[in-house]
Amino acid sequence: MQPVGAADPLRVDIARKAFLSAEGETLTALENLAFEVRRGEFACLFGPSGCGKTTTLRILLGLDRDFEGGYALPEGSEGRVAAVFQEPTLLPWRTVEQNVRLALPAARRSLDLDDLFSALGLSATRNLFPDELSLGLARRAALARAFAIEPTVLFLDEPFVSLDVATANRLRHLLIDLWSSRPTTVLMVTHDIDEALNLSDRIVVLSPRPAHVAGIFDVRLPRQYRGPQVMSDLKRSFRQKFPP
Amino acid sequence: MSGGEAPAAAPLKRGRRAGRVAELSPALTAAASLAALLALWALAAALWPSRTLPPPAAVWAVLVRDTLSGEIPFHLAMTLGRVAASFVIAMAIGAALGIFLGTHRRADRFFNPWVILFLNVPALVVIVLAYIWFGLNELAAVGAVAVNKIPNVVVTLREGARALDPRYTEMAAVYRLTAVDRLRHVTLPQLQPYFAAASRSGISLIWKIVLVVELLGRPNGVGFQIYTYFQLFDVAAILAYTLAFVSIMLLIELLLVQPFERRATRWRRRPA
Numbered sequence: 031m032q033p034v035g036a037a038d039p040l041r042v043d044i045a046r047k048a049f050l051s052a053e054g055e056t057l058t059a060l061e062n063l064a065f066e067v068r069r070g071e072f073a074c075l076f077g078p079s080g081c082g083k084t085t086t087l088r089i090l091l092g093l094d095r096d097f098e099g100g101y102a103l104p105e106g107s108e109g110r111v112a113a114v115f116q117e118p119t120l121l122p123w124r125t126v127e128q129n130v131r132l133a134l135p136a137a138r139r140s141l142d143l144d145d146l147f148s149a150l151g152l153s154a155t156r157n158l159f160p161d162e163l164s165l166g167l168a169r170r171a172a173l174a175r176a177f178a179i180e181p182t183v184l185f186l187d188e189p190f191v192s193l194d195v196a197t198a199n200r201l202r203h204l205l206i207d208l209w210s211s212r213p214t215t216v217l218m219v220t221h222d223i224d225e226a227l228n229l230s231d232r233i234v235v236l237s238p239r240p241a242h243v244a245g246i247f248d249v250r251l252p253r254q255y256r257g258p259q260v261m262s263d264l265k266r267s268f269r270q271k272f273p274p
Numbered sequence: 275m276s277g278g279e280a281p282a283a284a285p286l287k288r289g290r291r292a293g294r295v296a297e298l299s300p301a302l303t304a305a306a307s308l309a310a311l312l313a314l315w316a317l318a319a320a321l322w323p324s325r326t327l328p329p330p331a332a333v334w335a336v337l338v339r340d341t342l343s344g345e346i347p348f349h350l351a352m353t354l355g356r357v358a359a360s361f362v363i364a365m366a367i368g369a370a371l372g373i374f375l376g377t378h379r380r381a382d383r384f385f386n387p388w389v390i391l392f393l394n395v396p397a398l399v400v401i402v403l404a405y406i407w408f409g410l411n412e413l414a415a416v417g418a419v420a421v422n423k424i425p426n427v428v429v430t431l432r433e434g435a436r437a438l439d440p441r442y443t444e445m446a447a448v449y450r451l452t453a454v455d456r457l458r459h460v461t462l463p464q465l466q467p468y469f470a471a472a473s474r475s476g477i478s479l480i481w482k483i484v485l486v487v488e489l490l491g492r493p494n495g496v497g498f499q500i501y502t503y504f505q506l507f508d509v510a511a512i513l514a515y516t517l518a519f520v521s522i523m524l525l526i527e528l529l530l531v532q533p534f535e536r537r538a539t540r541w542r543r544r545p546a
Contacts, residue, residue, distance in 0.1 A: 091444075091447075092447065092448075093444050093447060093448070109450045111448060112448070113445075115441070115444075115445070117441065119441050119442065119444075119445045121442060121445075121459060121460065121463070122541055122542075123463040123541045124459060124463075124541075128459075132449070132455060132459055133449040133451075135450070136452070159541040161541065161542070175449075179449070
């Protein structure tokens with residue numbers, strides 16, 4: 031029920047997570063789900079829709095404490111856990127900049143955010159309200175909020191869904207650039223294998239429900255070599271190992 | 275308006291200007307409507323001359339005379355002070371209880387009958403009991419008015435608290451917002467429409483009850499004065515006090531409540 035204790039990697043060891051369905055039946059969402067994400071690594075949690083990826087993330091974020099087992103966040107994570115949800119979840123009654131600053135602890139509220147905003151192309155929109163932004167820009171603001179707190183671990187829950195392909199690709203590049211200049215341990219949930227192969231160092235593949243780790247796929251290739259040809263080879267070998 | 279050199283330009287669409295005229299015309303309509311009411315009153319008073327239906331001019335004369343003598347301002351100030359005190363107390367206690375009940379389901383289930391009971395206790399009963407139990411004093415008067423309003427505030431804000439968006443609550447939990455920040459930046463802005471609704475119906479309810487409280491057990495205030503003039507059958511004075519009081523309440527609505535609401539909801543007004 032409690033974090034297992036401090037350690038450098040992100041360690042997940044969830045014995046069981048069950049839901050009570052509306053009919054009163056017990057649905058087991060996760061069973062013996064155990065994996066690690068090394069410090070500074072970009073990992074993806076990949077699996078079929080509805081297999082429990084988001085449930086796992088909610089447990090790691092401390093939003094769901096009703097499970098058996100435990101997990102350990104990287105050392106020094108107290109108050110330095112960031113998340114980008116499926117929806118941007120910006121407070122509509124605060125400007126972009128206020129939204130970002132609110133995530134900072136009081137002592138660091140007046141931090142200089144110019145670099146972060148310009149890296150994300152938000153300099154011109156930092157004083158707008160979220161409703162005035164396109165979805166792509168709102169997602170960038172959510173990324174800004176996450177990186178502003180200099181997290182020791184960053185959780186991303188399908189942060190690029192419902193964007194058009196070009197916008198999503200631009201944001202993926204932005205994310206990688208940002209992460210390279212501000213390294214942190216990342217765990218991203220996705221059901222898009224191209225996205226997973228493109229972004230991550232390793233992919234944690236989940237089985238259908240009740241979810242456990244079906245296998246680990248390491249992408250040892252530096253990101254600048256991941257061109258279209260290489261990507262299709264990577265995808266083929268991934269599919270050989272994990273047939274859909 | 276149109277440039278002289280532009281050849282055969284299509285007629286311009288004038289959205290902004292038209293909008294400003296449209297903004298002005300409701301005020302004009304309201305003024306015309308009030309003037310018509312006044313004319314109707316003057317006509318009725320002229321057709322059926324009676325001490326119990328004085329013409330507008332007579333009421334105006336009383337209003338000017340008693341305003342200059344300081345009588346109306348004094349009683350108005352007493353009443354407004356009671357309205358303000360009861361309003362603040364009712365909103366603070368009602369909001370705290372409402373938010374608590376809206377976010378704690380078991381407490382809500384237990385206390386809901388209390389809320390329904392107090393919602394349906396007549397204002398007069400609360401006032402009379404307050405005077406009997408606590409004496410004919412200011413605290414009993416203001417307290418009785420507040421108690422009359424609190425259940426309404428509780429019900430409105432409980433509804434608001436039930437509708438709080440869990441996504442924002444979770445965001446606040448992940449980013450470790452302090453309790454004060456959560457209240458100020460996450461909870462209260464979501465409750466703003468409910469606060470607006472509660473305070474709007476609150477002010478109009480409270481000032482009516484304050485007059486009753488003054489009539490029953492206070493030696494001053496608009497309610498006390500109206501009661502005095504009722505015993506003298508002085509309708510002109512009664513109407514003068516009513517007019518003075520209603521105008522003050524309208525000014526409060528126009529100058530305080532509406533600008534505040536506009537400010538609080540400005541993030542909603544801008545188009546995407």
